[in-house]
Amino acid sequence: MAARVLQQCVRSFARPSLRLCSSNLALRVTAVQAVAVHRPLSFAADSRRTRWLVQSRIPSVGVLCRQYGDLPPLTLETIKERVMYVLKLYDKINPEKLQTSSHFMKDLGLDSLDQVEIIMAMEDEFGFEIPDAEAEKLMTPEEIVQYIADKKDVYE
Amino acid sequence: MASTAATRTAAGAAKVVKPIFSRDLDEAKRRVRELYRAWYREVPNTVAMFQLDITTRQGRDKVREMFDKNKHITDPRVIDMLVIKGKMELQETIHVWKQKTHIMRYFYESEEPRPTDFLSKFYRGHDQ
Numbered sequence: 001m002a003a004r005v006l007q008q009c010v011r012s013f014a015r016p017s018l019r020l021c022s023s024n025l026a027l028r029v030t031a032v033q034a035v036a037v038h039r040p041l042s043f044a045a046d047s048r049r050t051r052w053l054v055q056s057r058i059p060s061v062g063v064l065c066r067q068y069g070d071l072p073p074l075t076l077e078t079i080k081e082r083v084m085y086v087l088k089l090y091d092k093i094n095p096e097k098l099q100t101s102s103h104f105m106k107d108l109g110l111d112s113l114d115q116v117e118i119i120m121a122m123e124d125e126f127g128f129e130i131p132d133a134e135a136e137k138l139m140t141p142e143e144i145v146q147y148i149a150d151k152k153d154v155y156e
Numbered sequence: 157m158a159s160t161a162a163t164r165t166a167a168g169a170a171k172v173v174k175p176i177f178s179r180d181l182d183e184a185k186r187r188v189r190e191l192y193r194a195w196y197r198e199v200p201n202t203v204a205m206f207q208l209d210i211t212t213r214q215g216r217d218k219v220r221e222m223f224d225k226n227k228h229i230t231d232p233r234v235i236d237m238l239v240i241k242g243k244m245e246l247q248e249t250i251h252v253w254k255q256k257t258h259i260m261r262y263f264y265e266s267e268e269p270r271p272t273d274f275l276s277k278f279y280r281g282h283d284q
Contacts, residue, residue: 112185112189113189113192113220113223113224116189116192116193116196117196120193120196120197132186132189132190132193133186135189136186136189
C-alpha cells in the first residue's frame with residue numbers, strides 16, 4: 001500500500017524533475033513496473049532509501065534526488081581509533097605505554113613542542129584547524145577526542 | 157634608554173617594563189608555538205623549492221634543535237625578540253629571498269664549542 005502511494009507521488013514528481021534528471025533516469029520513472037535493476041552509484045549514497053527500495057521493489061525512486069559525496073559519519077569510537085592510530089605512529093611515543101588517559105607531559109614525557117606536533121598531526125588527520133589557544137589545553141588523547149567531537153557535533 | 161637601563165641595573169627587583177609584544181610568559185610561549193607551527197609546515201615546501209639534499213625529517217629536526225637551543229629563556233622580552241628574528245627568517249625562506257647556501261648554513265657548525273673540562277681547556281692553553 002505504501003508502494004502504491006509512493007508510485008503516485010513519483011508520477012506527480014516526474015514532470016518537473018525531468019529537467020533535473022538525465023534522460024536515462026526519466027525512462028526509469030515512467031517504467032515503474034521494472035524489475036529491480038540496481039544502479040549501485042545512486043543507491044550507495046542513501047542507505048535508508050536503499051533498504052526501503054529493496055523491500056518495495058521500486059528502484060527508480062532513489063534517483064529522483066541529488067546525490068552528494070561525503071565521508072562516512074564520525075562516531076566517538078572512530079574518532080578515538082583514528083586519534084590512537086596517529087599517536088602510535090608518532091615516533092617519540094612508546095605504543096605500549098599509550099592509553100587514552102595518558103598525559104603527554106607527565107606520563108609520556110613529551111615536550112610542549114611535541115604536543116604542538118601532535119596537535120598538528122590531528123589537524124592533518126581530521127582536516128580542520130585547531131587554534132593554539134585551545135590546542136595548548138589538550139594534554140591527553142581523551143581530551144583530544146572530546147574536543148573533536150565538540151567541533152564536529154558528534155553526539156553519543 | 158632610561159627604562160632599559162633601569163631594567164638592566166635592577167636585576168632582583170620586579171620592575172614594570174614596557175613589553176615588546178607579550179605581557180607575560182604564557183603569551184610569549186604562545187607566540188613561540190605559533191612560530192614553530194609555521195616553520196613545521198614550511199619545511200617540506202622549503203626542501204622542494206630550494207631542491208635541498210636533506211629529507212623533511214632532517215629539516216624538522218634541525219628546526220627543533222634551533223628552538224631547543226633557547227629553551228631555557230624566561231624573559232618575555234627576550235623571547236619576543238627571538239620570535240621576531242625567527243619570523244624574519246621564515247619570511248625570507250617562504251619568499252625565496254634566501255638561497256640554498258643560506259639554508260644549508262644551519263646545517264654545519266660555524267663555531268667550535270668552548271671546552272668545559274680541564275683537559276680540553278689545558279690543551280687550548282687555559283689552566284683554570
